[in-house]
Amino acid sequence: MKKVKKDKEGECEVLCINERKVASARKTMKSDATLFKLAEVFKVLGDPTRMKIVSALLQEELCVCDLTALIGASQSAVSHQLRVLRNMGLVKYRKDGRIAYYSLDDDHISSILTAGLKHVEE
Amino acid sequence: MKKVKKDKEGECEVLCINERKVASARKTMKSDATLFKLAEVFKVLGDPTRMKIVSALLQEELCVCDLTALIGASQSAVSHQLRVLRNMGLVKYRKDGRIAYYSLDDDHISSILTAGLKHVEE
DNA sequence: CCAATACATGAATACTTGATCATATATTAG
DNA sequence: CTAATATATGATCAAGTATTCATGTATTGG
Numbered sequence: 017m018k019k020v021k022k023d024k025e026g027e028c029e030v031l032c033i034n035e036r037k038v039a040s041a042r043k044t045m046k047s048d049a050t051l052f053k054l055a056e057v058f059k060v061l062g063d064p065t066r067m068k069i070v071s072a073l074l075q076e077e078l079c080v081c082d083l084t085a086l087i088g089a090s091q092s093a094v095s096h097q098l099r100v101l102r103n104m105g106l107v108k109y110r111k112d113g114r115i116a117y118y119s120l121d122d123d124h125i126s127s128i129l130t131a132g133l134k135h136v137e138e
Numbered sequence: 139m140k141k142v143k144k145d146k147e148g149e150c151e152v153l154c155i156n157e158r159k160v161a162s163a164r165k166t167m168k169s170d171a172t173l174f175k176l177a178e179v180f181k182v183l184g185d186p187t188r189m190k191i192v193s194a195l196l197q198e199e200l201c202v203c204d205l206t207a208l209i210g211a212s213q214s215a216v217s218h219q220l221r222v223l224r225n226m227g228l229v230k231y232r233k234d235g236r237i238a239y240y241s242l243d244d245d246h247i248s249s250i251l252t253a254g255l256k257h258v259e260e
Numbered sequence: 261c262c263a264a265t266a267c268a269t270g271a272a273t274a275c276t277t278g279a280t281c282a283t284a285t286a287t288t289a290g
Numbered sequence: 291c292t293a294a295t296a297t298a299t300g301a302t303c304a305a306g307t308a309t310t311c312a313t314g315t316a317t318t319g320g
Contacts, residue, residue, distance in 0.1 A: 032203040032237060032296065041194045041208055046255070048190075053258045054251065055189040062181025063308075067173050072163050080267060081154040086163055093309055095268055100308095105257075114266045114317040115154060124257040129176065131253045133168070135227075135246040136175045154266065185278075202297060215279055217298055222278095236287040236296045 060104045061128070065089055066097045069118075073107065074126060077119035182226045183250070187211050188219045191240075195229065196248060199241035 046054070061067060068087040072078060080098065084091045098118060101107040106125055109118045120126070168176070183189060190209040194200060202220065206213045220240060223229040228247055231240045242248065 032201060033207050034201070034204055037198060037200060038204050038207055041197060041200065041204075044197060045190075045193055045208075050255070050258060051189050051193055052186050054254050055184050055186045057184075057254055057257055058180045058189070059184025062177050062179075062184040064174050064177045065308080067177040067180070068167075068170075071167050071173055075163060075166060076159060078159060078163065079154060079156070081265095082156055082160050082163075085155050085160055086167075090310070091267075092269085092311080096308075099268080111267095111316095116267065122257065124253060128250065128253040128257065131246060131250040132176050132179055133172070135179060135244065135250065136172060187278080203295095212280070213297075214281080214299085217296095218278075221298080233286095233297095238297060 057104060057106070057128075060100060060106060061132075063097070065093060066101055069094065069097060069101065070106065070120065070125065071129065073118060073120050074129070077110075077117045079115045079117050081115075083118065179226060179228070179250075182222060182228060183254075185219070187215060188223055191216065191219060191223065192228065192242065192247065193251065195240060195242050196251070199232075199239045201237045201239050203237075205240065 045051070061070065065087065068089075069083055072083060072086050078086070080091065080094060083098075084094045087094065089097075098107065098109075102109070105121050107118050108121045109116050111117075167173070183192065187209065190211075191205055194205060194208050200208070202213065202216055205220075206216045209216070211219075220229065220231075224231070227243050229240050230243045231238045233239075
């Protein structure tokens with residue numbers, strides 16, 4: 017159901033498409049792969065539990081037990097979501113005995129949240 | 139299954155929880171409502187189709203038809219996702235006859251993407 | 261060594277959600 | 291008015307996902 021029509025010469029005659037604007041946008045847009053990765057990062061931040069975890073880690077590293085107490089979820093749920101955050105490279109952790117201390121992986125994450133907050137807080 | 143124990147005086151004796159760090163984090167963390175809204179915004183940006191739409195609109199307004207051509211999705215899918223973006227206040231639109239021109243709702247959105255890109259592009 | 265603690269993880273389930281299909285509305289050309 | 295165009299939207303459905311439950315691994319105190 018493409019919005020195009022074949023004319024007598026076999027060429028495409030577009031309808032309402034503004035070719036110039038479309039070409040211009042296509043030129044400056046990031047690659048599909050980059051946009052996909054970007055969407056993945058935002059998707060990971062787009063869950064309340066994970067958002068709470070990340071924002072709790074903004075100041076200092078915390079262990080799983082601290083995080084569980086802080087955000088009001090089960091230890092299992094926190095652990096599962098920490099793995100998601102780890103896999104996306106948003107948090108890292110170090111082990112000290114049987115305690116795992118989690119922290120944010122890089123400084124960009126703080127600025128992502130800050131930028132988002134500006135939109136949320138009007 | 140709370141990680142707490144009642145002791146003889148009826149008080150809570152925590153296990154590995156670092157009370158000081160937890161209290162400190164709790165103080166500076168945004169409210170649950172704010173974090174929830176923040177997660178919602180990121181969730182909306184966390185879909186490849188919507189991410190493509192938003193990034194296509196970074197430079198100038200585009201009509202639905204342009205967007206459909208640009209991002210390679212059906213008109214219906216684009217329309218549905220535009221509504222999600224509208225409801226979240228990420229895009230706005232104006233009608234000119236039967237054509238709807240969409241644009242980003244505020245400038246923060248660009249900075250959110252920029253911050254995210256810094257993480258994605260290492 | 262043994263029990264308790266801290267955390268991780270597989271399975272099952274309920275819930276969410278993005279795409280498609282069909283159709284509706286609105287505008288304009290003829 | 292009528293047909294075509296541009297967009298919106300409800301319903302359906304398949305795929306994804308967050309939580310819970312049960313259990314596993316690793317570390318440490320006694």
